[in-house]
Amino acid sequence: MRARDVAELKVEQRLPPFPDLASHESIRERVHGIMVGELQAMEGAGRTVYDFPDAPWEFTMDMARQVWDESRHVETYLGLLEHLGGRVGEFPESTILWRCACAEDAAARVAGVNRGLEGLACDVFNQLIHIAQKIGDPIIEKSVDYVLADEITHVRMGSRWLNELTRGDPERRRKAIEFQETIDERFNLGGTRQDGHHEAVPISIAKQARKLGGFTDEEIERLVKSTQRSQVY
Amino acid sequence: MSSERLVGHLSVDDSARRLRNYRYAEERLMRVLGGWIALTPELPAKLLFGRHVWDCAQHADAWGRRLPELRAPAQTSEPANDAMIAFMQLLESPERPQQTLERIAGAYGVLKSHLVTVYARHLVSTNPVYEPPTRRILARCLEEERRHAAAGAVVLDRLIRDDHGRERVATWQRSLLAALEKAGGVTGDSAVPLVDPALLGVAPEVVVPDLVAVPPDFDPAALPADLAGAADAHRRALERGDAAGAAGWTETTARDAVAAAVASLGGRITGTRIVGLAAIGRQQMVKLRLESPRAVAFVQLRWTPTPSGWRIAAGDLVSTEPISAVP
Ligand SMILES: [Fe+2]
Ligand SMILES: [Fe+2]
Numbered sequence: 133m134r135a136r137d138v139a140e141l142k143v144e145q146r147l148p149p150f151p152d153l154a155s156h157e158s159i160r161e162r163v164h165g166i167m168v169g170e171l172q173a174m175e176g177a178g179r180t181v182y183d184f185p186d187a188p189w190e191f192t193m194d195m196a197r198q199v200w201d202e203s204r205h206v207e208t209y210l211g212l213l214e215h216l217g218g219r220v221g222e223f224p225e226s227t228i229l230w231r232c233a234c235a236e237d238a239a240a241r242v243a244g245v246n247r248g249l250e251g252l253a254c255d256v257f258n259q260l261i262h263i264a265q266k267i268g269d270p271i272i273e274k275s276v277d278y279v280l281a282d283e284i285t286h287v288r289m290g291s292r293w294l295n296e297l298t299r300g301d302p303e304r305r306r307k308a309i310e311f312q313e314t315i316d317e318r319f320n321l322g323g324t325r326q327d328g329h330h331e332a333v334p335i336s337i338a339k340q341a342r343k344l345g346g347f348t349d350e351e352i353e354r355l356v357k358s359t360q361r362s363q364v365y
Numbered sequence: 366m367s368s369e370r371l372v373g374h375l376s377v378d379d380s381a382r383r384l385r386n387y388r389y390a391e392e393r394l395m396r397v398l399g400g401w402i403a404l405t406p407e408l409p410a411k412l413l414f415g416r417h418v419w420d421c422a423q424h425a426d427a428w429g430r431r432l433p434e435l436r437a438p439a440q441t442s443e444p445a446n447d448a449m450i451a452f453m454q455l456l457e458s459p460e461r462p463q464q465t466l467e468r469i470a471g472a473y474g475v476l477k478s479h480l481v482t483v484y485a486r487h488l489v490s491t492n493p494v495y496e497p498p499t500r501r502i503l504a505r506c507l508e509e510e511r512r513h514a515a516a517g518a519v520v521l522d523r524l525i526r527d528d529h530g531r532e533r534v535a536t537w538q539r540s541l542l543a544a545l546e547k548a549g550g551v552t553g554d555s556a557v558p559l560v561d562p563a564l565l566g567v568a569p570e571v572v573v574p575d576l577v578a579v580p581p582d583f584d585p586a587a588l589p590a591d592l593a594g595a596a597d598a599h600r601r602a603l604e605r606g607d608a609a610g611a612a613g614w615t616e617t618t619a620r621d622a623v624a625a626a627v628a629s630l631g632g633r634i635t636g637t638r639i640v641g642l643a644a645i646g647r648q649q650m651v652k653l654r655l656e657s658p659r660a661v662a663f664v665q666l667r668w669t670p671t672p673s674g675w676r677i678a679a680g681d682l683v684s685t686e687p688i689s690a691v692p
Contacts, residue, residue, distance in 0.1 A: 133665075141648060141667075174402055174411070174415045175411075176403075178415065178418060179400060179403055180399075181399030181418060182397070182400030189440050195399075196421070199402070199415055200416065200419035200420075203412055203416050206577070210580065219587065221583060222587075222644060223643050230403070
């Protein structure tokens with residue numbers, strides 16, 4: 133189902149459009165959504181390994197490594213779903229992440245997926261770790277912390293290859309960054325992703341994680357600004 | 366040291382060529398497995414491929430790094446001959462969602478099992494004095510490919526549902542092996558048999574890290590009792606061809622859309638099954654599999670609680686395909 137339709141149906145029932153993590157059920161729904169997102173991340177990285185046989189070998193190695201990482205993330209979130217008493221398929225999900233991964237150019241794909249979507253994953257996982265600490269769930273806390281470490285690595289791969297693949301080609305770089313920015317804007321999660329402490333905003337932008345992943349201060353600032361004119365995906 | 370210990374089988378140049386052949390196979394296989402993940406609906410198979418893309422990448426990388434030590438350019442692949450290219454093209458050709466058995470049978474039952482065979486034979490023929498750098502890579506690739514082949518066999522076994530599936534696998538493996546024989550195996554000069562079952566065995570516990578425990582198939586018992594009653598009554602009406610009865614479970618505003626979704630099956634409904642249930646707040650999406658003598662359709666129905674009980678508030682067709690498309 134389209135994410136927008138699911139959100140509308142929830143609002144009609146006077147429910148929050150996205151899981152707000154205020155209840156056990158809501159955390160489970162978020163974990164379910166992440167698990168499906170990880171599947172799509174694995175599919176997307178796999179496609180990138182296949183689609184660009186002429187890309188530099190080290191680029192392919194990074195993408196192949198990412199496939200393996202995402203397969204562990206799927207396994208991790210399958211486990212967390214079980215830990216929370218859920219089952220696969222219990223919430224409707226969309227293929228929006230996959231659709232976003234389908235850029236024709238390798239540079240646009242790493243910008244959009246590794247920096248845009250995986251940057252978003254850093255924000256979401258950071259928040260989930262915070263909630264796990266608050267409710268005293270070390271299983272969630274520990275496992276998501278390891279996934280977050282991987283995602284930062286993936287963002288860093290994206291930062292590296294955005295630079296290397298577009299070296300000497302400012303037009304290609306501009307298009308790739310533009311693609312990333314459309315994704316950043318699209319995934320502001322209904323305006324819930326903002327700058328600020330976990331307690332003050334629904335989803336805090338993980339500035340530290342993003343810096344580790346190669347985001348510049350200026351880029352983070354731009355992202356913060358874009359969340360102030362957000363849209364629901 | 367006796368001169369026996371210095372006997373060798375391959376020259377440096379021949380060894381480099383052989384390593385390029387290995388790299389070709391590992392690299393292609395890595396890309397093919399990666400590309401297949403998104404084309405494969407079954408979770409155990411998806412995750413099997415996801416597990417192994419990185420291992421194949423590392424094998425290709427290790428062979429590619431070894432090359433300059435053998436006076437050859439680094440990271441280059443070389444198919445043994447045109448027939449080897451044709452074999453790889455055939456191997457990667459099953460791309461339809463219903464061809465998961467062929468994908469696993471080809472990649473694991475044929476190519477990976479062949480690599481195990483070739484690596485094992487090569488390892489015993491390498492010289493222990495001057496070829497240890499190659500031997501170390503061979504030993505690692507051999508061990509991992511052997512594990513992969515065993516994991517592939519486990520998943521394949523899980524997905525084969527009947528004799529028809531077994532027959533499909535056997536037929537496909539025969540045609541791939543014939544194509545591989547035409548090439549003379551990955552190196553162009555591999556001895557027959559190209560797959561030696563005696564070299565393939567691993568202990569079951571060795572395979573565990575390659576297999577992700579996936580949840581069981583959907584169990585209709587997940588439906589709350591009152592919804593199960595309504596959903597069952599609705600699909601029984603569909604099976605009887607009782608359009609008015611089915612419409613009685615559907616809100617007036619949704620009747621046309623739901624009827625159109627069901628009608629897309631194009632023919633008398635011979636069977637129905639609930640295959641999925643997802644919650645949107647208090648509403649429930651029920652996924653229904655409909656079968657006619659000629660086609661299978663999946664329809665999604667949104668059930669909503671009303672004062673008179675559960676009713677269908679919306680419905681659409683997810684997919685439909687002729688039975689003949691299901692191999
Ligand atoms: Fe991930
Ligand atoms: Fe990732």
